[in-house]
Amino acid sequence: MPNRIQKRSESDPQFQWNPRDLAESDGAWQKDFEAILDQISSFGKHRESLTQSAAALLACLSDRNQLNRVAVRLYVYANMKLHEDSAEAAYQAMADKAENMVTRLSSALSFIEPSLLTLNGETLTRFQEEEPGLRLYAHYFEDLLRQKDHVLSPEMEKLLADAGEISSAADNIFSMLNNADMKFGAVQNERGEEMEVTHGRYTALMESYDRSVRQKTFETYYAAYEKLKNTLAATYSASVKKDAFFSRARKYGSSLEAALSGGHIPSEVYTNLIEAVHEALPSFHRYVHLRKKALDLPELHMYDIYTPIVPHVNTECPYEKAQETVLAALAPMGREYVDTVKSAFQNGWIDVYENEGKRSGAYSWGAYGCHPFVLLNYDNKIDDMFTLAHEMGHSMHSHYTWASQPYIYGDYTIFLAEVASTVNEALLMDHMRKTVTDKAMRAYLVNYFLEQFRGTVFRQTMFAEFEMITHQMAESGQPLTVESLSRLYRELNDKYYGPDMTADSQIDLEWSRIPHFYNAFYVFQYATGFSAAIAFSRRILAGGAEGEKAVEAYINFLKSGSSDYSIAILRKAGVDMSNPAPVREALRLFSELLGEMETLIG
């Protein structure tokens, strides 16, 4: 019988985080909150002066940093308290106030960048010569000014801003259909109980050991999309055309170029990923073949992709054991890294166990000037230990960045965000593979890793390729219809899964149900981030002098924050994503793991 979930007040403080490191008390929070509201109201004083002199510009930017720093700290505190127990009315109110304050702040600061864009490079260089305090902003200014070619006249900018709301229509319509209006009907689960199919239950049902449950779920789910397919094609087409319109209006060469320009990522990073993954498709086909063999099926269907192919194993892993194992696994990172993680375990960074009203899932979060925090819902399973390693990777990235960078560069981009978390997971996986001897457990672990490759590298790259082609189609005037989208999706699906997959016709419509497609050219970063992390971990694990150099380069990466463009930061640490080599390096590990799996369960 499952234990009753504890109330927050009953749970052991030893396993709770300590938000007092952010704000001494609720009363202190309130005082800071009132002070910041005053400062926000008076920030307008910089509006006229900021472009007039170096000193005025520095004063404005310093004030902005100060405001942002405090605002984030207050915001994080209020929300962390709310996440401890969402039923606490006092913290609901506090989080509301924080939300409101952040909106007011961003509106108060919104004049800064348009004003800076009225200056030219020479003026900004002269300002930096006159005022040494501005030199630290060199990269910030450069990043801002390179967008100048894509800023239009004030009237045109106004027109584009006014079109902003209409431009999110496709996404909104899709969300409404997908989350509110669509109903999927019910299937019988393995115990014969009727279950309503929902987005939330889809994955669990597709993981069922009972094949008829998977098949029924798959058919039921896709039948709902089939009924709306013309509407869904029109909606997706509108979204792609919106991207093409804005990229043309802002004078970019393509929608892809426009989307990547924000992070200053060359298009080759995107196309190299696709190229390197194509080269590795024979290994992926081997994986599909192995899956078919392991499940002992005459035909492998798309609904057989998520069910486990390894026997049940005991995956119990108490928190103390997880801490010990994670510390041992991180040893290749060196003493300082391990000691910091150890002290994080002991000093209130982590909120470990579930309690009534606690936010679900896991995250790493925090505010510059304090240590990071980790929320877990630790359930004593091996997967939870991997989550601990993952979130500690994010936290260590923040820790090193905050200790090394000024506030302005104290964050990191989405492109880099999953590198540090994945490196930690890869080190943990390596440690487990070296120490676990039980064959079934080894199979479980290798399978866990293979599944990450499947979901993060192969699947996301297939999505990335689909998006690239649909945008090219729209840009060259080809219509995006149910037929053309489904034909394209079918071709890609056949190409990626290979000859051992019997793809049912339903899968042709998978494009119609992916919410990320309404945020184009985003998902490739899952694949590039994962690949960069695996490349790092391979070098770190090489050991010897090479390994030591790799650790040093990697720690420098963790310290870099957003002080340079993402690609440059990675390149300095030895991982050049403008070249297919790191993705190839990562995919070699996939092939190795696959070989091991073939021996273990073949």
Ligand SMILES: [Zn+2]
């Ligand atoms: Zn993460």
